[in-house]
Amino acid sequence: MALPGALELLLTRLGRFVVPAAVFVVAAFAFYFPARYVSMAVARRVTALANVDQAVELPALKVLHATIGVLAILVGASVSGVARFLAATAAITAGLTIALGFAARDVLGNVVSGVFIVLDPTFDIGDWIRWGDQEGVIEDISFRTTRVHTFDNELVAVPNSELTTNPVVNPGAKEFLRLCVTFEVDVENDLAAVTDLLIAAARDHPDVLDRPAATVRLREITETSAFLDVRFWVRSPEKIDVVRIRSEFTRTAKERFSAAGHDWPAADLSGEVGIRQVDEGEGSGPVVPDTDRRDGDDQ
Structure with a gap:
């Protein structure tokens, strides 16, 4: 007879979670899609009229896109009541913030490095760069990585921090x-x-x-x-x-x-000569160098 009461309690607690979660999702998406469509269209129009460089335009549009996503989350949290729940549990929120900060340390470093790359006039989309033992043409600069198309037709995602902390050569920067x-x-x-x-x-x-x-x-x-x-x-x-x-x-x-009759260097034909005795009926096997024979020994 205790099962119906336990089931009712479970459904009640589940309802307290499901309803705010559903409201959160609906509110967030209701804000995100219209805001993204309108703001991105306006931003593309403005950058086209202002003739903004592609290396600045693409990262700026990505920042705008991410900002709309964050605003959508905040709107959903505010409408659904999740924000009030987080405010009531300040200790949990602080712990999550610290954990996320440590986890996102490298990501934030790459984001900051990406900003410096975008602002650096010596780097632009379409430039040929060389770093370490690799080289290629920049195709895109994003929050975390810079995509480089190598001359072997490979697409390499290079962490932005690697390009800002190591020497990078731009062979095409000068005339x-x-x-x-x-x-x-x-x-x-x-x-x-x-x-x-x-x-x-x-x-x-x-x-x-x-x-x-x-x-x-x-x-x-x-x-x-x-x-x-x-x-x-x-x-x-x-x-x-x-x-x-x-x-x-x-x-x-x-x-x-x-x-013209000039000579190339003579080839260096140095190496070891292997000697192996093969008994009758024995198959072929690997040649083992005769390490006991010395130069000058009788053959």
Whole structure:
């Protein structure tokens, strides 16, 4: 006979929770959708008329979107009475605030970093950037991450804090960009003739500038090889395929180098010779280096 009373108590407590929750959801969505539709349309119209840069427009629209969401939650909480409940339980609210603060520490750091990236005039959507051992073109800057499209056709989401705490190179920020290609040639070659050949190959490329002129620097020399750095300049690096220019120049230089009769460094054919005795009927197996044999031993 106690079951109906317990069930009634359960339904009563459940009703105290379900009704405010339903009111919260209805009120929040009733505010969110109209406010989002009107405010976003107005914001897009204003940014278009003001000719706002895309790197500023997209984050600003996302901030507006998030603000509408927060306001919708506040409206729902106020209408449903959830706000009064939270005010009555200040200790619980304070505990939740501290817990959320610790949990969102990294997220807030990325958000602040995203603001600095947006305000930095050296970064813009469509820019080619290089950080660490990666590089690509910025596609979007959001609250937490910056999306970069790499030259391997990969989309990388980079935390904003990583871009603000580490060196980032923007090769296309200036009008001109200097490229450097290193060649290893045989040390017995006439280095002056090789230098003239490489400079001519760079000068003949249509995308390489005449001024500043291409130069060749001897970077390192060993017993068998000489390392030459060919440096030349290109214009508007954000609009041209730097990889293509480097590849075309390298191929042209190699063809002219071989046609002129110059020598490449001799290949280093060093390694171990393995000896293995195979008994009759035994299948093939891995070759094991004979570590007991020394140079000069009788074969």
